Amino acid sequence: MPTTRGQKQTADMEAALKTFFASPKFAVAGASSDPAKFGHRVFAWYLQHSLPATPLNPRQSKITVLGTEHATIASPAKLDVPSSYSLSVITPPAVTKQLLKEAKDVGVPAVWLQPGTFDQEVLDFARREFKAAIAGDGGRGGEGWCVLVDGEGGLKTAGREWSRL
Numbered sequence: 001m002p003t004t005r006g007q008k009q010t011a012d013m014e015a016a017l018k019t020f021f022a023s024p025k026f027a028v029a030g031a032s033s034d035p036a037k038f039g040h041r042v043f044a045w046y047l048q049h050s051l052p053a054t055p056l057n058p059r060q061s062k063i064t065v066l067g068t069e070h071a072t073i074a075s076p077a078k079l080d081v082p083s084s085y086s087l088s089v090i091t092p093p094a095v096t097k098q099l100l101k102e103a104k105d106v107g108v109p110a111v112w113l114q115p116g117t118f119d120q121e122v123l124d125f126a127r128r129e130f131k132a133a134i135a136g137d138g139g140r141g142g143e144g145w146c147v148l149v150d151g152e153g154g155l156k157t158a159g160r161e162w163s164r165l
Contacts, residue, residue, distance in 0.1 A: 013134065013138060013145075014157050015132070016110070016132035016133060016134050017132075017134065017153075017154040017157045017158055018132075018157060018158045018159075019086075019109065019110050019131050019132035020086045020110040020111075020112060020132050020134055020154065020158070021086070021154055021155055021157075021158035021160040022158060022160075023084060023085055023086035023109065023110060024052070024084050025052045025053070025054065025084050025085045025086075026046050026051055026052065026053045026054070026085060026086050026087070026088060027053070027054045027055075027056050027073070027076065027079060027085045027086075027087045027088070027108075028042055028043040028046065028053055028054070028055050028056060028087075028088045028090065029056040029076075029087060029088065029089045029090065029091055029099055030042075030056070030057070030089065030090035030091040030095075030117075031043040031055030031056060031057050031063055031065070031070075031072065031090075032057065032060075032063060033060070033063040033064045033065065037090075038090050038114060038148075039057075039090040040063075040065060041148060042088055042090055042114065042147055042148065043055050043063070043065050043070075044065050044066055045147055045148055045151060046088075047065065047066055047165065048066070048164060048165045049151070049152075049155065049162045049163075049164060049165075050162050050163045050164075050165060051162060054072075054073055054079065054085070055070050055072045055073070056072060056073050056074070056075065056076070056087075057072040057073075057074075058074040058075060060072055075099075075102055076099065076102050076103040076106050076108055077102055077105075077106050079106070079108075082103070082106035082107050082108050083106075083107035083108065083109060085108055086108070086109065086110040086111070086112070086132075087103050087108050087110070087111045087112070088111075088112045088114065088147055089111060089112065089113045089114060089117050089118075090114045090117060091117055092117070093117060093118050093119045093122050096113065096117045096118050096122050097121070097122050097125065100122065100125060100126055100129070100130075101125075103130075104129045104130065108130070109130065109131040109132065110130055110131055110132035110133070110134075111126055111130050111132070111133050111134070111135075112133075112134040112135070112145070112147055113126060113133065113134070113135035113136075113145075114146055114147065115141075115143040115144045115145070115146055116143075117135075118135060123135055123136055134154075140153070
C-alpha cells in the first residue's frame with residue numbers, strides 16, 4: 001500500500017526530531033532575560049528539562065533565567081564545537097536568515113524554527129541546508145511546531161532521557 005503525503009511528512013518530522021534531540025547540546029538564538037519574550041521561555045524550557053543549553057544573544061553578555069545568570073554567546077560561530085549543538089531559533093525572519101547561514105557554515109546539524117521566525121525563503125533554506133529542520137505546519141499547537149508545545153513529544157520520539165525540574 002503506498003504511503004500518503006501526510007504519512008511521509010509525519011515520518012520526516014519524526015526523523016528530524018530524532019536528529020535534533022540527538023545532539024549533546026542545544027543553543028537558543030534570541031534568548032532573553034525578559035520573561036514575556038519567547039526567547040526567555042524557550043531557553044527556560046531547556047533548563048527545566050535538564051538539557052544542556054547555551055543562550056545566544058549578540059547584544060547582552062548575560063541573561064537571567066529561572067533566577068540564575070547565564071553567560072551568552074554572540075553567535076553560532078562562537079560555540080565551542082558548533083557541530084555538537086542543535087539550534088532553537090527565536091529571532092525575526094530577517095535575522096533568522098543570516099543566523100542560519102552562519103550556523104550551516106560552522107556545522108550545526110539541526111535547527112528548530114519557532115513560529116514567526118521564518119518566511120518561505122528561510123524555511124526552504126533550512127530544509128535544504130540542514131540535516132534536520134523542525135518548522136512550519138504541524139505540531140500540536142495551532143501556529144506550527146513549537147518547542148514549548150511539542151518539545152516533550154519530540155524528546156520521547158527521540159528516546160532522549162530528561163527530567164523535569
